[in-house]
Amino acid sequence: MTVDDLGLRRLRQVFEGPGAVIRTGPFNARLGAAIGELTDAFRTLYGDYPVLDGSADDEIIDFDIRVVPTSGVRRWLWPRVTCLVDGRHRFLPLPRAQALAMFEWAFNWCVFSRPNAWLILHSGVVERNGCALLLSGSPGAGKSTLAAGLCLRGWRLLSDEVALIRPGTRSVTPVPRPVGLKEESIGVIRAFDSRAVIGPTCTGTRKGTVAHMRPPADSVARGLETAEVRWILFPTWARGEPARLTPIPRAEALLRTGREAFNYSLLGESGFETLAGIVDRCECLALRYGDLEQAARLLTELADGAAPATVRRSVEADR
Amino acid sequence: MTRKQTSWRVPDGAGLRWRSWDGDHVLYHGASGDTHHVSAVAAAALRYLETQPAGIEQLSRHLERQLGLEAGPEFVGQFEQMLGRFDELGLVEVVS
Numbered sequence: 001m002t003v004d005d006l007g008l009r010r011l012r013q014v015f016e017g018p019g020a021v022i023r024t025g026p027f028n029a030r031l032g033a034a035i036g037e038l039t040d041a042f043r044t045l046y047g048d049y050p051v052l053d054g055s056a057d058d059e060i061i062d063f064d065i066r067v068v069p070t071s072g073v074r075r076w077l078w079p080r081v082t083c084l085v086d087g088r089h090r091f092l093p094l095p096r097a098q099a100l101a102m103f104e105w106a107f108n109w110c111v112f113s114r115p116n117a118w119l120i121l122h123s124g125v126v127e128r129n130g131c132a133l134l135l136s137g138s139p140g141a142g143k144s145t146l147a148a149g150l151c152l153r154g155w156r157l158l159s160d161e162v163a164l165i166r167p168g169t170r171s172v173t174p175v176p177r178p179v180g181l182k183e184e185s186i187g188v189i190r191a192f193d194s195r196a197v198i199g200p201t202c203t204g205t206r207k208g209t210v211a212h213m214r215p216p217a218d219s220v221a222r223g224l225e226t227a228e229v230r231w232i233l234f235p236t237w238a239r240g241e242p243a244r245l246t247p248i249p250r251a252e253a254l255l256r257t258g259r260e261a262f263n264y265s266l267l268g269e270s271g272f273e274t275l276a277g278i279v280d281r282c283e284c285l286a287l288r289y290g291d292l293e294q295a296a297r298l299l300t301e302l303a304d305g306a307a308p309a310t311v312r313r314s315v316e317a318d319r
Numbered sequence: 320m321t322r323k324q325t326s327w328r329v330p331d332g333a334g335l336r337w338r339s340w341d342g343d344h345v346l347y348h349g350a351s352g353d354t355h356h357v358s359a360v361a362a363a364a365l366r367y368l369e370t371q372p373a374g375i376e377q378l379s380r381h382l383e384r385q386l387g388l389e390a391g392p393e394f395v396g397q398f399e400q401m402l403g404r405f406d407e408l409g410l411v412e413v414v415s
Contacts, residue, residue, distance in 0.1 A: 251343035251356055258354055265352045269336055272347035272354060276338045 004047035008039075014051075015039045021061060022049040025164070025175040025223045027111065028060060033067040033103065035081065037200075041100045044199045045178040048217040063110040067103050069096065085110060094205075101202040101210050104180065111162055111175055112262050118164035118173060119274045120262040125158035125172050126150045128303040131230035132172050134163055134282075136257050142237035142289075145185040148213050149292040152193040153300060157219040158227060162262075167270045170229045170278050176219045178212035186211045192292050229278050230306065232257060235287045235295075243294040245285050245302070253284035326414040327402055328372035333410065335369060337362070351409055359386060361401060365410060372414045375399060 014020045016039060019032030052059060070080045070093050079096040082089060083106045094102050112120060124135035124147035135143040147160040158174035165172055181189055189196050197214035232253050254275055258264045264271040289295035329335060334349020344362035346355045363385050364378055375398060379390035405411040
């Protein structure tokens with residue numbers, strides 16, 4: 001059963017009551033909010049997610065996230081919301097109009113900060129023909145916009161924010177979630193494809209105006225299907241420029257990807273060996289693009305024309 | 320001990336791990352958790368000091384052989400600076 005299958009009335013009872021337990025990739029999350037408009041947004045963005053019963057004794061709930069209105073008399077003048085993660089306050093309250101943004105950030109925080117069984121890179125990941133493309137680079141480089149665009153052109157979304165990689169492998173575990181869009185990228189995706197389902201827009205957040213795109217149903221359904229990294233891509237949005245791919249040195253790719261990782265240092269040698277092993281076997285590319293359609297076409301051609309992954313090992317890998 | 324007599328080595332437990340691609344060298348330093356991008360000269364020197372302690376003259380001779388360098392007085396000065404930087408980072412230590 002999916003969130004959509006529940007129907008709005010039942011969803012309200014669950015989401016605004018004990019919480020709805022959904023599965024995303026390897027995680028079970030109990031999500032709830034005593035805020036009506038958030039239920040609608042949740043349904044828009046999470047409609048394809050499988051809903052679990054949540055009552056079975058052997059079911060592990062990895063995260064419990066609940067957005068609730070703040071108490072006190074000020075709530076009548078300045079309605080604010082706060083977020084409880086596993087029953088504890090983890091974030092400062094925000095205006096009620098930003099409840100969805102808070103909910104998504106809390107969910108991200110849970111995914112980023114818990115599972116040290118993976119090397120966690122701050123990268124989007126999409127897949128085509130069984131090969132995964134890591135979208136790496138610093139915040140604001142256009143990773144999520146590109147991930148959204150590629151999903152709308154037939155690529156599978158594994159994540160727009162985080163690559164979970166099993167140490168010692170190139171295998172990415174999916175965590176498909178709504179794709180976070182900021183500022184002008186919201187309009188870019190709306191204009192790019194009318195099929196894009198975009199949830200409510202939150203303005204004035206610490207990241208500016210944000211909105212989220214519902215992930216493709218197929219990506220959610222294949223949430224347990226891993227993919228091996230074949231390319232590491234560093235995209236840069238460059239207004240007016242034609243889409244262009246250029247190789248970048250592997251050493252640079254390793255250092256830049258490691259800088260944006262969440263737990264690379266924490267994993268120590270295992271983190272280095274995992275990342276170096278990925279760089280050994282991947283093409284490392286920079287993409288400058290000013291036209292999303294052109295960029296999507298270029299990357300799709302790359303994926304469709306790719307020979308089976310060649311193994312290029314560094315000198316030390318054989319020692 | 321004069322400067323000429325000083326010897327360096329990579330400390331026990333430094334936990335150095337290497338990757339080299341197309342003449343680019345990346346070094347993971349297990350003791351600090353840091354990852355460094357190092358030059359070919361630095362990589363050759365550190366790899367040598369992983370195998371045995373050495374002073375400037377011995378290192379210079381090794382690099383001349385290994386990399387085909389001509390280690391004049393200017394090079395030796397730069398090389399001492401580089402070793403000093405490695406010392407700050409904990410990548411080498413002076414052998415007493």
